[in-house]
Amino acid sequence: MDSDSTEMVNEIKSKVILHWNCRGLTEFPEAIRIYGGHIQEIYLKWNKLTTLPPWIMELFNVTNLYIYGNLMKEVPVGLCQMTQLTVLDLSANQLKQIPPCIGNLVSLRSLLLNQNYLEKLPLEMNQMHNLEILSISGNKFFALPEWMGSLPKLKELNADNNCLKELPNRLTLAPQLSTISVCSNRLRYLPLNGFLSSPCIRFDANMYLNYLSFPLLYQLTSQVQNTLTQDYRNILGYGCFRMQYEDTTLHANIKLKINALHEEDTDYIIELPRQLLKVYNVEENTVVSLWELALRKIYTERYKHTLNISVSPININVQYEQIATKNCHKLDFTMHSINYASCNLFTNGPASICVNSRCQQPIFAEAWIIVGVSHYIESITTVALCCCKRCAFEFSKESNMTVRYKWHCIN
Numbered sequence: 541m542d543s544d545s546t547e548m549v550n551e552i553k554s555k556v557i558l559h560w561n562c563r564g565l566t567e568f569p570e571a572i573r574i575y576g577g578h579i580q581e582i583y584l585k586w587n588k589l590t591t592l593p594p595w596i597m598e599l600f601n602v603t604n605l606y607i608y609g610n611l612m613k614e615v616p617v618g619l620c621q622m623t624q625l626t627v628l629d630l631s632a633n634q635l636k637q638i639p640p641c642i643g644n645l646v647s648l649r650s651l652l653l654n655q656n657y658l659e660k661l662p663l664e665m666n667q668m669h670n671l672e673i674l675s676i677s678g679n680k681f682f683a684l685p686e687w688m689g690s691l692p693k694l695k696e697l698n699a700d701n702n703c704l705k706e707l708p709n710r711l712t713l714a715p716q717l718s719t720i721s722v723c724s725n726r727l728r729y730l731p732l733n734g735f736l737s738s739p740c741i742r743f744d745a746n747m748y749l750n751y752l753s754f755p756l757l758y759q760l761t762s763q764v765q766n767t768l769t770q771d772y773r774n775i776l777g778y779g780c781f782r783m784q785y786e787d788t789t790l791h792a793n794i795k796l797k798i799n800a801l802h803e804e805d806t807d808y809i810i811e812l813p814r815q816l817l818k819v820y821n822v823e824e825n826t827v828v829s830l831w832e833l834a835l836r837k838i839y840t841e842r843y844k845h846t847l848n849i850s851v852s853p854i855n856i857n858v859q860y861e862q863i864a865t866k867n868c869h870k871l872d873f874t875m876h877s878i879n880y881a882s883c884n885l886f887t888n889g890p891a892s893i894c895v896n897s898r899c900q901q902p903i904f905a906e907a908w909i910i911v912g913v914s915h916y917i918e919s920i921t922t923v924a925l926c927c928c929k930r931c932a933f934e935f936s937k938e939s940n941m942t943v944r945y946k947w948h949c950i951n
Contacts, residue, residue: 545571552576561585568593577601585609585629597621608632608652620644631655631675640664654678654698661685669693677701677721686710686888700724707731709815710888722746728793728811732892732925734759734847745779751810751911752776754895754924754939755847761917781920783808794819796947798911798921809950810911810921815891817905819949822932828906835886835904836927846900847893895924895939896931908932912941921945 552558552575560569565587572579573595581604589610597618604627605619612633619628620641628645631654638653643664645651648671655678665671666687674688675698682703688694689710696719697711704725711717712733720741727746734755735741741760743749752760764775785808794812796819812819820826839845890902907925910932914922924939926932936944 549575552579555579557581557583559583560587563587565589568596573598580604582606592616592619594618600624603627605629615639615642617641623647626650626670628652638662638665643667646670649673649693651675663687666690672696672716674698684708686884689714689888692716695719697721706813708888709733709813709891712736713889729813730756732756732813732923733890734893738763743777743780746777747779747782748785749777749780750783750785750808751781751921751923753892754914754922755892757914757917757920757922776920785809785811795950796909796911797950799946799948810923812909812923813891815885815888815905816907819907819909820929820932821947822908822910822929822936824908825929828928831882832904832906835882836902839886839890839902839904845890845893845902847895848897892925894927894931896926896935898934899927899931901927901931903927909947910936910939910941910944911947912944915940915942918942 549571561583583606586609606629608629609632627650629652631652635656640662650673652675658679672693673696677698677700686708695716698721700723702725709731712731712735717737717739720739722743724745727749732753760776793814796810800807885904890904892903894901903925910924
């Protein structure tokens with residue numbers, strides 16, 4: 541055994557945390573297999589590893605593994621069998637996909653996948669019920685899966701510097717979420733509903749994001765209401781709200797053309813989330829479809845989901861409680877197209893709750909929409925959703941929207 545090998549073995553024997561960063565390693569040292577059964581954390585950042593050995597699963601005591609800044613092009617199957625892992629850092633590699641077997645890491649609390657070439661995450665990750673931190677910044681994501689909002693312990697989601705055009709609606713129902721960072725993407729809108737956990741949301745440098753929903757605007761401003769400046773436009777989202785529109789977006793989404801109030805201003809377009817299939821203005825006297833009514837009825841029989849907005853102080857509270865009923869049968873949607881869509885809408889949660897405080901009906905795919913600016917935040921366009929014409933009329937009469945824009949659909 542040469543002196544270098546002897547030194548490595550002695551280091552393995554004497555420590556429970558191995559710091560092997562920046563050593564130029566091209567292979568995972570096999571000495572740890574023989575002498576490192578007691579090792580708990582391994583740092584292998586900034587090396588030249590292209591893979592990990594199959595026997596890595598034999599390191600039963602390793603809970604933290606850092607492979608940042610290597611040359612790995614795929615996640616080894618053996619790594620997915622290290623079910624005791626609580627922290628895994630695979631950032632700054634050359635990964636193009638994550639295998640479904642990563643869902644086996646049910647003890648994982650922190651998963652870092654930044655600076656790779658990922659476009660999607662496997663459905664099996666919804667089994668990670670202990671995951672608290674998910675970081676996927678610097679990849680190629682255009683959309684994120686709805687199941688993220690079902691992770692019961694998720695606290696922090698970092699997805700900066702991707703190509704995101706929207707966020708999962710179900711994120712609004714995540715019970716523990718405290719931080720969302722989605723700066724430098726291509727977001728056209730944020731979820732219309734208020735967030736259950738009232739997280740801090742950082743969304744700077746989304747140049748096509750030009751409005752916020754009424755509940756979300758008040759939720760976010762309540763977090764910064766004590767700041768010395770009232771420049772909410774830059775505090776909430778620097779580089780956003782520029783009235784720009786990306787004309788290459790999906791044609792399926794409803795788009796509203798907002799008419800300028802003054803000659804010196806220009807008309808602009810806002811795009812609504814894809815969950816909304818029909819929208820009406822306050823003057824339209826119609827009723828929603830039986831499909832929408834059925835979704836609302838089923839939802840309110842099983843859940844209590846209320847949205848309470850107080851403007852002094854600015855505050856928002858979303859309650860989401862499953863109602864215990866003896867005859868509450870599991871949803872039984874057959875898998876033809878319209879019922880599959882119903883199941884998705886129901887599972888992902890309502891697009892919003894009627895902003896009329898005396899109503900609180902869930903809204904899934906059809907709504908009456910009011911567009912304007914608030915007395916408190918005059919620089920940001922806001923959109924309020926109501927469940928019917930009556931609620932829209934009452935909200936328009938009683939709300940603190942100082943200006944209401946005229947709009948019409950253009951698609």
